Amino acid sequence: MGKAKFVSNKDETVRLFENPVLEYFSHIHPATPVVAYVPVMIWMLVLAFQAVSVLNVVWSFALGLLLWTLTEYSIHRWAFHYPPRSAWGKRIHFLVHGIHHDYPRDSTRLVMPLMVSVPLALLFYYAFAAVFGDLVYSVFAGFIIGYVAYDSIHYATHHMPMRGKIGRFLKEYHMKHHFVEDTSAYGVSNPLWDFVFKTTPEYWKKSNGKHSQSSTHSSHEPVKTDSGGEQS
Secondary structure, three states: OOOOOOOOOOOOOOOOOOOHHHHHHOOOOOOHHHHHHHHHHHHHHHHHHHHOOHHHHHHHHHHHHHHHHHHHHHHHHHHHOOOOOOHHHHHHHHHHHHHHHHOOOOOOOOOOOHHHHHHHHHHHHHHHHHHHHHHHHHHHHHHHHHHHHHHHHHHHHHHOOOOOHHHHHHHHHHHHHHHOOOOOOOOOOOOHHHHHOOOOOHHHHHOOOOOOHHHOOOOOOOEEOOOOOEEO
């Protein structure tokens, strides 16, 4: 189990790039994925209903959503949390994900910048087209809505109360990934693949999966960590 550390838990940021254009596009408003990709999802569904039957749209849309959850888990676990060894590797890791763990409440870097998400979206679209043929539109629509949900939930866990039962669970699950045990709980929008790949957190295993409100720290209650900072 790895004890998670951070530099600052305030809503503040640090400069990543000397180039002002790159620096500008490394920041993003949390609503941007919704504005940019929900119309794409809707258009994909329009094309899907023109290409295949309603039944095929429904099951392939669900498949696309499931594929997103696996992609979310895989990228977070094996790309974002790959332990770098070289100086270049450490630099790239910091740019991609390390900065988020160092400054977890930086509201301008909680969702993926378009300069990263758009090329990835195109890559997945053409990969799905090669594999699924006419089902590509509905599969991609499900994949896209999964991505938008992930980015929205991720922002909410860091900056919104999330008072409902599911919301409280997701917030605690992700906050403990940041502040208690960063070698588990790789699912952000859901814990499905943590169960499949046995990466549920130690606290979850010890409590047999019982969600204890008494053990939950509010995102506004400071808790000291080994790094000398405060969890909130």
